[in-house]
Amino acid sequence: MLTQQAQEVERKVIGILRILSQSDGPLGARVISRHLKDHGVELTERAVRYHLKLMDERGFTESMGRDGRSITQLGLEELRSALVGDKVGFVASKIELLACRTEFDIERRQGTVPVNISFFPEKQFEKAVAAMKRVFRAGICVSELVAIARPGENLGGITTPQGKIGLATVCSVVMHGALLKAGVPMDYKFSGILQIRKGKPLRFVELIQYSGSSLDPAELYIASKMTSVGQAVRRGEGRILANFREIPAICQPLGEKVAAGLKEAGLDGLLMMGEVSRSVCGVPVELNKVGMILAGG
Known part of the structure; x- marks a missing residue:
C-alpha cells in the first residue's frame, strides 16, 4: 500500500504523463508546469525537471534533447493502470474543463467549441x-x-x-459551455443508451453515473457493441448514445433560449427537455430541477 506522500508523488507523475500523452510532440518542463496548473497541480519548472529525471529512470519518458520529453509505451501503460481511485469521476472533471474552455459566441456565431x-x-x-x-x-x-x-x-x-x-x-459539451457562459449551472448525471422508437426518444435502457466510473461510459458502450445507430437511422427504431443532464428549474427559460440559439447556429444535440421535477425517458429528476437529454458525441 502506498503512503500518502507516495500517492502524492504518483499523482504528479500521472499528471505529467497525461499531459505528454495528449501532446503531438515532445514538451519541456516549462510547458508541462503551465499545463499542470490547468489541472490544479502546482509544480515549479525545477520540480517538473526533477520528476522527469525520475520518470526517465523508470522508463516512462524519453529525453528528446532540447525539445523536451516524450512519453514511452511503458509510460502509456502506467497511465492506463495507475491510481484507479483518481480516475473515478475523471470523465465528469474532463467535461467540466472542456465546458469552461468553450468560448463560442452564439450572437456572433464564432469562437472555440469542444x-x-x-x-x-x-x-x-x-x-x-x-x-x-x-x-x-x-x-x-x-x-x-x-x-x-x-x-x-x-x-x-x-x-x-x-x-x-x-x-x-x-462534442455535446458545447451545450454545457454555452449554458455556463449564460450563467446556467448544469449537473452531469449519466451517460446512457437511449432507445428510439418511431424516430423519437422512448426510454433509457442503460445508465452509467459519471461520478462512480473510472472508465469513459461512451467508450464502454461502443466497445460492448450496445448501440444500433444504423438501425435507428434506417427504421427509426434502435439504440443510440445519449447523455442525461439537469439544470435548475428557475433557469429553464434561459436554458431554452440558449438551446434555440445554438440550434440556429448549427449546433444542436438537444433531444429532449423535460418538465420541472418530472422524470424524462424513465430517469427520475431531482426536486426543482429539469432533465435534459443530449445526443452522445
Whole structure:
C-alpha cells in the first residue's frame, strides 16, 4: 500500500504523463508546469525537471534533447493502470474543463467549441463518411460542422498520423459551455443508451453515473457493441448514445433560449427537455430541477 506522500508523488507523475500523452510532440518542463496548473497541480519548472529525471529512470519518458520529453509505451501503460481511485469521476472533471474552455459566441456565431477527434485509414475514409452522412441527415448528431486533416496536419492540437485522415466532430459539451457562459449551472448525471422508437426518444435502457466510473461510459458502450445507430437511422427504431443532464428549474427559460440559439447556429444535440421535477425517458429528476437529454458525441 502506498503512503500518502507516495500517492502524492504518483499523482504528479500521472499528471505529467497525461499531459505528454495528449501532446503531438515532445514538451519541456516549462510547458508541462503551465499545463499542470490547468489541472490544479502546482509544480515549479525545477520540480517538473526533477520528476522527469525520475520518470526517465523508470522508463516512462524519453529525453528528446532540447525539445523536451516524450512519453514511452511503458509510460502509456502506467497511465492506463495507475491510481484507479483518481480516475473515478475523471470523465465528469474532463467535461467540466472542456465546458469552461468553450468560448463560442452564439450572437456572433464564432469562437472555440469542444470536438471529438477520430482517425480513419485513408482507404476507408470515404466509406466511413458515407455511413456518417446518413446519421447526420437523421439529426443524430450535435452538428453537421466537421473539420478534416490529412496526414501530418494538425487537428485540435493533435498531429494526424501517417496513413490516416483525421475527422473532428462537435462534442455535446458545447451545450454545457454555452449554458455556463449564460450563467446556467448544469449537473452531469449519466451517460446512457437511449432507445428510439418511431424516430423519437422512448426510454433509457442503460445508465452509467459519471461520478462512480473510472472508465469513459461512451467508450464502454461502443466497445460492448450496445448501440444500433444504423438501425435507428434506417427504421427509426434502435439504440443510440445519449447523455442525461439537469439544470435548475428557475433557469429553464434561459436554458431554452440558449438551446434555440445554438440550434440556429448549427449546433444542436438537444433531444429532449423535460418538465420541472418530472422524470424524462424513465430517469427520475431531482426536486426543482429539469432533465435534459443530449445526443452522445
